[in-house]
Amino acid sequence: MASPLEPGSEGAGAAEGEAAPARSVTLAQVLALAWPAIGEMVLVMMAIIADTAFVARLGAQALSAVALGGQVLFSLAFFLGGVGVGVTVLVARARGAGEVRQARRAAAEGVRLSVLLGGVLAAVAFGSAPAVYRWAGLGREVTALGQVYLRIAALGSFFFLPTLAINGALRGAGNTRAAFAATGLTNLVNIAGDYLLIFGIGPFPRLGVAGAAWALVLGEAVGLGAAVVFWRREEGIWPGRDLWRSDWRMAVLLARIGLPAGLETLILDGARSVTLFAVARLGAVAVAAHQVALSVESLAFMPGYGLAIAASVLMGESLGLGSEARARSAVRQAWRLAVGWMALLGGAFLLVPRLLLGLFTTQKEVVELGASCLFFAAFTEPFIGWAEVISGGLRGAGDTRPPLLITAAGAWLWRVPMTWLGVELWGWSLPALWAVVLVEWVVRALLTTAYYRTGRWTRSLAAPGGTG
Numbered sequence: 001m002a003s004p005l006e007p008g009s010e011g012a013g014a015a016e017g018e019a020a021p022a023r024s025v026t027l028a029q030v031l032a033l034a035w036p037a038i039g040e041m042v043l044v045m046m047a048i049i050a051d052t053a054f055v056a057r058l059g060a061q062a063l064s065a066v067a068l069g070g071q072v073l074f075s076l077a078f079f080l081g082g083v084g085v086g087v088t089v090l091v092a093r094a095r096g097a098g099e100v101r102q103a104r105r106a107a108a109e110g111v112r113l114s115v116l117l118g119g120v121l122a123a124v125a126f127g128s129a130p131a132v133y134r135w136a137g138l139g140r141e142v143t144a145l146g147q148v149y150l151r152i153a154a155l156g157s158f159f160f161l162p163t164l165a166i167n168g169a170l171r172g173a174g175n176t177r178a179a180f181a182a183t184g185l186t187n188l189v190n191i192a193g194d195y196l197l198i199f200g201i202g203p204f205p206r207l208g209v210a211g212a213a214w215a216l217v218l219g220e221a222v223g224l225g226a227a228v229v230f231w232r233r234e235e236g237i238w239p240g241r242d243l244w245r246s247d248w249r250m251a252v253l254l255a256r257i258g259l260p261a262g263l264e265t266l267i268l269d270g271a272r273s274v275t276l277f278a279v280a281r282l283g284a285v286a287v288a289a290h291q292v293a294l295s296v297e298s299l300a301f302m303p304g305y306g307l308a309i310a311a312s313v314l315m316g317e318s319l320g321l322g323s324e325a326r327a328r329s330a331v332r333q334a335w336r337l338a339v340g341w342m343a344l345l346g347g348a349f350l351l352v353p354r355l356l357l358g359l360f361t362t363q364k365e366v367v368e369l370g371a372s373c374l375f376f377a378a379f380t381e382p383f384i385g386w387a388e389v390i391s392g393g394l395r396g397a398g399d400t401r402p403p404l405l406i407t408a409a410g411a412w413l414w415r416v417p418m419t420w421l422g423v424e425l426w427g428w429s430l431p432a433l434w435a436v437v438l439v440e441w442v443v444r445a446l447l448t449t450a451y452y453r454t455g456r457w458t459r460s461l462a463a464p465g466g467t468g
Helices: 027-056 060-080 084-099 100-136 140-171 175-199 209-233 240-244 248-280 284-321 324-351 353-357 365-397 401-424 431-456
Strands: none
Touching: 027 060, 027 084, 027 175, 027 209, 027 284, 027 324, 060 100, 060 140, 060 248, 084 100, 084 140, 084 248, 084 284, 084 365, 100 140, 100 240, 100 248, 140 175, 140 209, 140 284, 175 209, 175 284, 175 324, 248 284, 248 324, 248 401, 248 431, 284 324, 284 353, 284 365, 284 431, 324 353, 353 365, 365 401, 401 431
């Protein structure tokens, strides 16, 4: 497959004089890093589905309380968890350069910073829980249940954010399988805890919504324990006695790289939420079709997610080796896989949309409307993979601000205003709103590629070891 990722004139000569063995990355290398990350996404989705199924048996009020609390808590957690992206970048680059001490410093400071941020998030979520539910206006029963859930679940921030940082270090060290295993154990404990604590099975008390929150906290605590075990086994990133020795320069560098990546996630989540409110103006059937179509579409996100991580790790490692050519090769290979796989999955949306939607609902009108949405999603998927892989490569270079700005512009200067104008002024149907998203991803892919081709990302970080 021809690639549009070759450098423009500004970066064309940067690779001159490099040693031949370091100039390319194989598909096997990309896949070795990508498949555990894809599996990790599958496990997260399974846990979300299981949580929803268990809590739904408690009634609509309980489900609303948990859904809102989870949305607020995890949106903020993944924003602050962007530090883990910074850890991945710095560890991968230091590892490529053979700077073991630098890799250990990045991993240790990322965990220290995440412990601090986890405490801040827990305190904020605990204190603001009543205001969150009052602002949502979901009624007294949902507010009462939600305060209990959010205040307990907030305690998990102490475990969740450090786990994201450790998993980031493991990925940077090339060990995506360990992050996959830690996530799997987290979700297994969470699902088992849901069953035992929500309904009071055997000797366990019946805690209802509180049980769902405690199961979440327990799973995150076990996941942190597993991540620490894997971390200790990675000698190249385990800091030993230096774990709690502060390094403020490294903390600043991690925040500079990681927080734009976290803010990008937060901005996109916000745009999705605002879009959902606009969809709600089209009626209950439209909301149901929108959500079911999103559930089907999420199946196609996984290859792009995993390959973006692979591109990020290999980019950082390659720049640490001093090989821009190898870095470009890694992104190119990941891009080819992502576009190809996601085009195939998009083809399934065209060929058997009703079959896929039928896995989530049996309502004929919802299925028919959802199929019209998947028509546009089929053409969107390759561009999602395209944009995500190149953004992952830029993150691996430590250049996280351009993806943030492109995402923010696409979401808030195009998707949100066009969605609301389409619904309120122009009388658009739900499929037309999905066409808006298609245009957004096409433009994001092209803009990200245009920036990538300039080669400016090669100068986004100082040389390894030069961060103090």
